[in-house]
Amino acid sequence: DTAVSQTPKYLVTQMGNDKSIKCEQNLGHDTMYWYKQDSKKFLKIMFSYNNKELIINETVPNRFSPKSPDKAHLNLHINSLELGDSAVYFCASSPVAGREQYFGPGTRLTVT
């Protein structure tokens, strides 16, 4: 059973397009996160949601909009994709904020 899953695993698209990445966790956790790992492998938090409520937004451009329809899902929608958005995006969850985090397998986004 996959604890934290993401779809798609790979996403190749052109500049200017709009795309979404989906994340689901079946651990019953209250808190979910989105991270971006750039080409230098540096991992940085983007958003954090607790029980469907946004609690962290780390100066991410407005083109990025997270949506949490329920506490098991946290999706990431990206408008007007730019070359600099190319990265691996990881979803994670934890039982509550500040506890051990469990990561999904990542979505490799390539913008051409």
Add this chain to the structure above:
Amino acid sequence: KQEVTQIPAALSVPEGENLVLNCSFTDSAIYNLQWFRQDPGKGLTSLLLIQSSQREQTSGRLNASLDKSSGRSTLYIAASQPGDSATYLCAVSWETSYDKVIFGPGTSLSVIP
């Protein structure tokens, strides 16, 4: 500014050696510190989490220690194996914002058979 650094950036050791990975953080008022492992093209796997009140945690051949006053944590790997080859990431959350985790840049470990 709250920051996390890791030294060395890369490490190559022969199989069987004991080794230590280092993590340093600014601002000693941390909430917890977590060590992760990342295999190429994969997600992160949690190895150990140390709460601010703890000095160390152990899991199998891994031991993580925490010294808040000096702003340091070490991950000790005993009797290294080729399967230990991966990037090891240190992640810290602070009391002022315990739901926000800041990652270090990682140490890339190669264990040579």
